[in-house]
Amino acid sequence: MTLSIRPDLTCADQIVSSLSTQQQPQVTELEMMQAVRTLLIGLGEYPDREGLKDTPKRVVKALQFLTKGYHESLDELLNGAVFKEDADEMVLVRDIDIFSSCEHHILPIIGRAHVAYIPNGKVIGLSKIARICEMYARRLQVQERLTLQIADALQGLLKPQGVAVVVKATHMCMVMRGVQKPGSWTVTSAMRGVFADDARTREEFMNLIQHNAKFQ
Ligand SMILES: Nc1nc2c(ncn2[C@@H]2O[C@H](COP(=O)(O)OP(=O)(O)OP(=O)(O)O)[C@@H](O)[C@H]2O)c(=O)[nH]1
Ligand SMILES: [Zn+2]
Numbered sequence: 301m302t303l304s305i306r307p308d309l310t311c312a313d314q315i316v317s318s319l320s321t322q323q324q325p326q327v328t329e330l331e332m333m334q335a336v337r338t339l340l341i342g343l344g345e346y347p348d349r350e351g352l353k354d355t356p357k358r359v360v361k362a363l364q365f366l367t368k369g370y371h372e373s374l375d376e377l378l379n380g381a382v383f384k385e386d387a388d389e390m391v392l393v394r395d396i397d398i399f400s401s402c403e404h405h406i407l408p409i410i411g412r413a414h415v416a417y418i419p420n421g422k423v424i425g426l427s428k429i430a431r432i433c434e435m436y437a438r439r440l441q442v443q444e445r446l447t448l449q450i451a452d453a454l455q456g457l458l459k460p461q462g463v464a465v466v467v468k469a470t471h472m473c474m475v476m477r478g479v480q481k482p483g484s485w486t487v488t489s490a491m492r493g494v495f496a497d498d499a500r501t502r503e504e505f506m507n508l509i510q511h512n513a514k515f516q
Contacts, residue, residue, distance in 0.1 A: 381424060381427075382425075390501075394415075396412060396414070397411075402473050409437075415450060424454070443471075447488040451464075451490035462491070
């Protein structure tokens with residue numbers, strides 16, 4: 301098997317990209333539905349009862365939606381919306397809703413992302429920042445990787461003076477099951493360029509994302 305290396309992709313993305321084109325076994329939707337049906341039986345249910353008869357189809361559809369980011373690419377979502385611009389002050393898009401799924405339990409990760417960059421001759425369409433978050437969130441994730449992928453994508457696309465990403469999220473696998481800690485939040489960050497090198501720039505970013513109670 302030959303793997304083509306894509307310099308615009310992170311390591312994890314390289315793997316997903318190569319799997320989707322070469323290695324991934326072709327599984328039909330019918331087989332996926334049958335697997336859900338098997339799960340239901342294993343859980344002690346009767347998949348043919350009225351309320352469950354369409355459930356395998358719904359579950360497959362829902363999971364496909366929650367992981368649709370595997371079939372999206374930076375190129376497509378950008379749609380060319382990177383513009384030459386002399387701006388060199390911080391651009392921050394904050395409070396971007398995140399709905400992801402943890403790769404260990406396939407349970408929801410719900411939170412918000414705050415994404416900032418300092419341009420270096422190029423700016424990106426603001427909605428594209430939210431779309432980048434969305435593409436990576438709609439995959440099976442760990443929060444750390446989601447955070448890094450967002451930062452690396454912007455760094456790669458814009459070569460800005462710096463990028464800062466903070467994700468604050470709650471993991472249903474820690475809330476509804478397992479250790480059962482509702483109210484627990486995980487905060488992850490990725491700092492690149494001036495945000496990593498300059499404490500004052502980082503502090504300005506941290507202040508901007510904390511000043512509003514909505515973030516609490
Ligand atoms: N670092 C990291 N860990 C995560 C994330 N999402 C889930 N986890 C953790 O993944 C770990 C999996 O641990 P295991 O012991 O293999 O699984 P488990 O028996 O279901 O663990 P418990 O959740 O402790 O019951 C747990 O500690 C989860 O909290 C994430 O985004 N980042
Ligand atoms: Zn989990």
